[in-house]
Amino acid sequence: MKSKRWLFDLILLLLLAVAAYVSSFKGTWQFDDFRCIVDNEALRSGSLLNLWRFSPGRFLAFLTFWLNYRFCALDIFWYHLVNLFIHILNGFLFYWFLLLLQGAYGNNEEKRFPAFMCAALFLVHPVQTQAVTYIVQRLELLCFTFMIAHLIFLLLALRNKLFFIPAVLVLIAGLFCKENMAVAPLIALLGFFVFASADLKPFLAKYKKYLILAAAAFVVLSLLVLRFAGVWKGTSFDFSPLSRLYADTPDIFSYFATQFKVWAVYLRLCFWPFGLRLEYDVPLEGFASPWVILAIVFWLALAVFAWINRKRWPYLAFGLGFFALSLAPAATLIPNGLYEHRLYCALPGILIAVVFTLFPKKNLYNAVFLIVVILLFVFLSFRRNFYWSDAELIWRDNLQYSPENFRVNANVGQALMGKERYLEALPYLKKAIELRPQTVEAHYNLACCLAGMGDLKGAREELLAAKKLKSKLPEVKRLVDEALKEIDQALGE
Amino acid sequence: MLRPLSAGAALFFLVLIQLIFRLQFGPGGVLAEADSAKFVRVALEGGCPHTPLFPLYTLLLRFFTHFKFIDEPGANLSLLSAILVSLGCVFLWDALSRRFKDRFFTFFAVLAMSFLPFIVTAATEVTPVSLSFCLFFFAYAVFVNESVPLYLKFIPCGLLAFHDPLALWFFALLFPFAALYFFRVGKCKDFFAGTALGIACGLLPYLYAVASFQRGESCEYLRREDFWKSLFCAVLNGQFWSNYFVMPPSSWPMRLADLGRSFLASAALPLFAAPILLLGLFLRKTERFLSFELATFFAALLAALLFIIPCYVFYPLQWFWLLEAYLAIFLACSFLYICRSEAMRPVLCPLLFLGVLVLFAHSFKKAPERRNSFEAAKLAQAFGALTHGSVLVTGDVYTDGEYYRYHLAAHPKLVAKNVAVMDEVVTGKRNFFISPVVKGYLEEQGVPFHLVSDVDGLAVYELGEKTDGEE
Numbered sequence: 001m002k003s004k005r006w007l008f009d010l011i012l013l014l015l016l017a018v019a020a021y022v023s024s025f026k027g028t029w030q031f032d033d034f035r036c037i038v039d040n041e042a043l044r045s046g047s048l049l050n051l052w053r054f055s056p057g058r059f060l061a062f063l064t065f066w067l068n069y070r071f072c073a074l075d076i077f078w079y080h081l082v083n084l085f086i087h088i089l090n091g092f093l094f095y096w097f098l099l100l101l102q103g104a105y106g107n108n109e110e111k112r113f114p115a116f117m118c119a120a121l122f123l124v125h126p127v128q129t130q131a132v133t134y135i136v137q138r139l140e141l142l143c144f145t146f147m148i149a150h151l152i153f154l155l156l157a158l159r160n161k162l163f164f165i166p167a168v169l170v171l172i173a174g175l176f177c178k179e180n181m182a183v184a185p186l187i188a189l190l191g192f193f194v195f196a197s198a199d200l201k202p203f204l205a206k207y208k209k210y211l212i213l214a215a216a217a218f219v220v221l222s223l224l225v226l227r228f229a230g231v232w233k234g235t236s237f238d239f240s241p242l243s244r245l246y247a248d249t250p251d252i253f254s255y256f257a258t259q260f261k262v263w264a265v266y267l268r269l270c271f272w273p274f275g276l277r278l279e280y281d282v283p284l285e286g287f288a289s290p291w292v293i294l295a296i297v298f299w300l301a302l303a304v305f306a307w308i309n310r311k312r313w314p315y316l317a318f319g320l321g322f323f324a325l326s327l328a329p330a331a332t333l334i335p336n337g338l339y340e341h342r343l344y345c346a347l348p349g350i351l352i353a354v355v356f357t358l359f360p361k362k363n364l365y366n367a368v369f370l371i372v373v374i375l376l377f378v379f380l381s382f383r384r385n386f387y388w389s390d391a392e393l394i395w396r397d398n399l400q401y402s403p404e405n406f407r408v409n410a411n412v413g414q415a416l417m418g419k420e421r422y423l424e425a426l427p428y429l430k431k432a433i434e435l436r437p438q439t440v441e442a443h444y445n446l447a448c449c450l451a452g453m454g455d456l457k458g459a460r461e462e463l464l465a466a467k468k469l470k471s472k473l474p475e476v477k478r479l480v481d482e483a484l485k486e487i488d489q490a491l492g493e
Numbered sequence: 494m495l496r497p498l499s500a501g502a503a504l505f506f507l508v509l510i511q512l513i514f515r516l517q518f519g520p521g522g523v524l525a526e527a528d529s530a531k532f533v534r535v536a537l538e539g540g541c542p543h544t545p546l547f548p549l550y551t552l553l554l555r556f557f558t559h560f561k562f563i564d565e566p567g568a569n570l571s572l573l574s575a576i577l578v579s580l581g582c583v584f585l586w587d588a589l590s591r592r593f594k595d596r597f598f599t600f601f602a603v604l605a606m607s608f609l610p611f612i613v614t615a616a617t618e619v620t621p622v623s624l625s626f627c628l629f630f631f632a633y634a635v636f637v638n639e640s641v642p643l644y645l646k647f648i649p650c651g652l653l654a655f656h657d658p659l660a661l662w663f664f665a666l667l668f669p670f671a672a673l674y675f676f677r678v679g680k681c682k683d684f685f686a687g688t689a690l691g692i693a694c695g696l697l698p699y700l701y702a703v704a705s706f707q708r709g710e711s712c713e714y715l716r717r718e719d720f721w722k723s724l725f726c727a728v729l730n731g732q733f734w735s736n737y738f739v740m741p742p743s744s745w746p747m748r749l750a751d752l753g754r755s756f757l758a759s760a761a762l763p764l765f766a767a768p769i770l771l772l773g774l775f776l777r778k779t780e781r782f783l784s785f786e787l788a789t790f791f792a793a794l795l796a797a798l799l800f801i802i803p804c805y806v807f808y809p810l811q812w813f814w815l816l817e818a819y820l821a822i823f824l825a826c827s828f829l830y831i832c833r834s835e836a837m838r839p840v841l842c843p844l845l846f847l848g849v850l851v852l853f854a855h856s857f858k859k860a861p862e863r864r865n866s867f868e869a870a871k872l873a874q875a876f877g878a879l880t881h882g883s884v885l886v887t888g889d890v891y892t893d894g895e896y897y898r899y900h901l902a903a904h905p906k907l908v909a910k911n912v913a914v915m916d917e918v919v920t921g922k923r924n925f926f927i928s929p930v931v932k933g934y935l936e937e938q939g940v941p942f943h944l945v946s947d948v949d950g951l952a953v954y955e956l957g958e959k960t961d962g963e964e
Contacts, residue, residue, distance in 0.1 A: 261700070261703070264700035264701075267700075268700070268701055268705075272701075275705070291699070291700070294696050294700065295696075295700055297692060297696060298692070298693050298697070298700060300689075301688075301689040301690070301692035301693040301696070302689070302690075302693045304685070304686065304689035305686045305687075305690045305693060308682050308683075308685060308686035308689070309686050
């Protein structure tokens with residue numbers, strides 16, 4: 001009977017996830033998918049060595065793409081299916097983790113309720129659509145898989161020390177999916193600290209070995225941070241094009257200051273997942289900015305509240321810590337934009353904090369409220385996934401929120417060009433140049449559009465303008481040169 | 494949380510306040526009161542009102558735009574004020590009747606208070622709403638209802654403290670007393686955790702508003718260092734004339750006089766109320782104290798009268814709501830006082846009922862007069878009927894001088910800019926009424942403007958130099 005209840009919960013979670021993501025199969029390749037999968041020579045070559053060279057730090061995650069490619073080439077359905085499978089698996093693991101955290105094994109009704117609700121909300125939350133439906137974000141999904149597996153094995157290790165071995169193994173495996181994994185031991189430490197002991201000395205004595213492991217992981221994280229910051233150039237890590245968003249970053253302090261505001265937006269997305277988009281306009285601001293100061297005070301106040309009440313509401317302290325630590329690698333010093341998929345690993349923290357603090361008991365009010373929220377989220381996720389079916393649709397949707405954003409305009413134009421609607425694409429591409437006249441790619445795109453319209457002279461002018469500008473990426477320069485040659489030939493003929 | 498009888502009272506106050514609300518409207522659905530148009534614009538289009546931005550209120554307004562009870566959007570939004578005031582009255586009635594155990598007199602006390610928000614009910618304005626709704630709700634949550642969990646009391650406190658500088662003063666005074674109280678009862682940690690929670694909750698609207706809709710040209714001034722000065726002044730002065738200090742003063746004595754007047758007039762009531770409530774908090778278990786508490790409140794109100802009456806006499810445009818507010822509070826407290834004092838009832842009762850009747854009659858008599866005297870009504874005559882969805886703004890340029898200076902510097906080619914509404918998108922007109930005070934200010938600043946029309950002695954100006962075509 002007990003096992004049946006457990007199974008029933010899993011089936012229900014599965015159905016909810018499928019209901020929310022059945023529309024994701026219409027999704028097409030987007031944005032980084034092309035660079036990492038569709039146009040990735042390392043995948044096409046079939047050589048694992050090439051794959052390693054392409055991205056040693058995320059080899060394991062890319063291995064799944066490699067396998068996808070081996071078995072079904074570029075049939076996107078299977079890529080979506082794998083993503084959804086991993087997402088559902090993550091939901092199951094999260095559910096199990098929460099049961100273990102409460103010291104229950106699925107037979108306690110009172111403990112099952114918040115765990116199930118958290119897992120259900122995690123699976124159907126609309127903000128997760130970017131991580132699940134945007135194929136290349138499988139990296140986030142796998143990172144969370146290993147992160148939560150690591151935490152589960154550590155909880156099991158409290159009963160049997162042998163579980164430390166798989167805990168370390170999944171930690172290493174996770175580090176080869178995404179660098180964020182390095183914070184997993186810190187989350188575990190936080191958990192031990194909040195739940196296991198309030199007195200630091202016996203705690204340190206008891207978990208001495210584990211602390212050494214965590215410290216090692218922290219060193220790895222620090223090295224990765226340095227690598228991202230360009231200080232340590234030991235590997236030839238390929239910067240994601242996303243980082244180009246912050247090409248104008250005046251200094252790292254402004255970037256760091258802005259992140260307090262960015263975190264507030266992330267928090268808003270957890271509670272109010274409306275107006276989802278690919279690009280969020282969060283202008284860079286220094287520490288003197290009123291909003292940055294307000295945001296810092298806000299986070300400090302929240303931390304103080306959680307810390308003082310850590311014994312009374314341990315899940316609140318743990319959940320907020322989980323959220324902060326999970327977001328830290330992507331939203332502190334490492335130059336990256338604000339993207340919804342970064343919330344994938346952090347959202348469970350907020351869910352734990354909210355559900356276990358505000359709705360811990362199984363009663364009519366709690367159940368009705370949470371079920372209504374879950375069903376609403378299923379609907380919102382289902383609807384949101386449709387936007388991923390077409391590049392034009394998703395970028396045009398973004399345009400209404402950010403009409404003055406360079407990347408949004410450039411991508412709307414590119415999406416229209418992809419459909420050979422050059423005339424429609426023209427104003428967006430021109431607007432992109434207007435917003436960032438020094439960007440080579442923008443001029444190149446406009447040249448492509450003009451060439452598509454038959455205006456070869458205009459295209460040549462744009463390419464010449466692009467040639468005068470400096471690009472950080474050598475391949476862009478090569479593309480401009482090649483295109484210029486082609487145009488010159490065509491004009492000569 | 495409210496008892497059944499409160500629901501009846503809620504209905505009563507809602508109807509009464511709606512009646513007042515309806516009577517307040519100017520002709521043609523024109524909304525014109527202080528910073529109303531600014532808030533309407535922010536609610537409908539996003540952007541920033543003046544410091545300190547009032548994100549909680551603008552969030553409420555934005556939410557309320559989804560409900561269309563009245564066609565005219567500005568009027569529709571000002572309906573929110575009426576609803577909030579009704580709620581405030583209900584909360585107050587519920588709180589007082591629990592405390593004083595005398596429903597009859599507490600009902601009349603609240604009835605008197607319902608006349609306080611004469612302007613509150615008709616304008617999309619933040620200060621009256623803060624005064625009537627927020628502080629009452631605060632009093633209800635903190636001082637009366639024992640069944641409310643401790644942390645839940647800190648949430649409205651935080652929201653209110655960061656919502657309006659006027660309320661911030663109140664909390665600033667309260668803080669050390671409250672800290673001492675919690676220390677005495679051994680709940681020091683809870684107090685600090687609750688304070689942290691209150692701060693976090695209070696700042697949430699700022700973070701949300703800035704991330705979602707408070708952006709655009711009208712918010713550019715936030716990036717300037719003057720923002721801090723104006724915020725400081727906003728807190729110091731209790732919101733009013735928040736930008737005064739960043740403007741070049743005419744003379745130091747004038748500047749200090751203005752500061753003193755605005756500080757005393759706007760912050761006087763809550764400042765006087767705060768120590769009384771603090772004492773109440775410490776001695777809440779002592780029934781005997783209640784009379785003393787009220788008597789002290791009376792003394793405070795009488796002292797406040799010294800400041801309020803001159804303000805009312807000399808600055809009717811700026812402070813015209815203060816006297817009524819004062820009278821309403823005075824009456825309400827008197828009712829509460831006679832709840833405790835059997836001996837005073839025969840003397841005070843007839844006087845108080847007469848006072849309520851006078852206030853009631855005064856309110857209704859004044860309504861059409863006020864409505865017609867609003868500058869918007871005259872402007873509407875001057876410019877003809879306004880199109881649907883339009884909002885006229887009638888000044889308060891004085892407080893927004895900083896905006897104007899900024900816009901003029903940022904957009905030198907701009908012929909005119911209605912600084913109160915900050916753009917001409919809403920009005921569709923670039924005409925701009927200025928009062929003699931504002932005219933003097935603009936002349937002093939060297940801001941170009943010229944006369945457009947003169948209707949009934951009310952001069953209408955346009956900002957910028959007169960063009961050749963107009964010659």
